[in-house]
Amino acid sequence: RKEVEQDPGPFNVPEGATVAFNCTYSNSASQSFFWYRQDCRKEPKLLMSVYSSGNEDGRFTAQLNRASQYISLLIRDSKLSDSATYLCVVNLAGAGSYQLTFGKGTKLSVIP
Amino acid sequence: GAVVSQHPSRVICKSGTSVKIECRSLDFQATTMFWYRQFPKQSLMLMATSNEGSKATYEQGVEKDKFLINHASLTLSTLTVTSAHPEDSSFYICSANRGNQPQHFGDGTRLSIL
Numbered sequence: 294r295k296e297v298e299q300d301p302g303p304f305n306v307p308e309g310a311t312v313a314f315n316c317t318y319s320n321s322a323s324q325s326f327f328w329y330r331q332d333c334r335k336e337p338k339l340l341m342s343v344y345s346s347g348n349e350d351g352r353f354t355a356q357l358n359r360a361s362q363y364i365s366l367l368i369r370d371s372k373l374s375d376s377a378t379y380l381c382v383v384n385l386a387g388a389g390s391y392q393l394t395f396g397k398g399t400k401l402s403v404i405p
Numbered sequence: 406g407a408v409v410s411q412h413p414s415r416v417i418c419k420s421g422t423s424v425k426i427e428c429r430s431l432d433f434q435a436t437t438m439f440w441y442r443q444f445p446k447q448s449l450m451l452m453a454t455s456n457e458g459s460k461a462t463y464e465q466g467v468e469k470d471k472f473l474i475n476h477a478s479l480t481l482s483t484l485t486v487t488s489a490h491p492e493d494s495s496f497y498i499c500s501a502n503r504g505n506q507p508q509h510f511g512d513g514t515r516l517s518i519l
Contacts, residue, residue, distance in 0.1 A: 297448075327507055336411075336498050336510040337449065380448070392439070393508060397448040
């Protein structure tokens with residue numbers, strides 16, 4: 294089983310649509326969770342951290358379910374500029390260690 | 406603004422050449438930096454963890470004699486791909502932690518070996 298698994302997509306959605314991405318991780322001892330965004334041929338950029346209580350940043354909402362080892366990202370009112378690959382990222386080594394493990398990413402294309 | 410600077414952004418060279426990539430943390434000290442590699446349509450794969458003043462920790466399957474890492478100061482880590490071959494062509498990215506914040510990534514270096 295892969296350490297961090299995501300649906301690769303692509304997700305092709307019209308502008309204004311709501312889209313959800315899912316991610317599962319295999320190590321129950323994982324401590325920190327993030328969503329990164331990676332544009333084509335660019336470095337990943339942190340989109341948001343993910344907390345057990347769930348967190349929201351504008352049109353983006355992240356959820357964490359530790360019992361199911363499942364992370365989600367919801368994007369509301371999609372914009373053309375949201376087109377990118379979204380990476381689910383997990384700190385597998387636990388608190389105090391900053392080594393990250395990346396999923397392969399889910400590609401999103403927002404269509405006019 | 407950028408907190409991690411990586412140079413060069415693009416390298417094209419002949420097989421057998423050694424290539425050096427620099428990763429700098431700007432305005433903060435990074436005791437630990439990370440080097441990743443990403444092949445097309447694949448996830449970022451951690452190659453090694455670079456610790457200031459000590460030897461790097463390499464992930465399984467990464468040849469330490471092939472990928473030399475030096476972290477001589479708190480703001481600079483270098484990755485040297487020695488005697489590069491076409492199969493080493495990839496996107497190499499470094500990252501660093503700023504305190505307990507999530508990692509910040511450099512712009513990446515696209516390496517093409519002919």
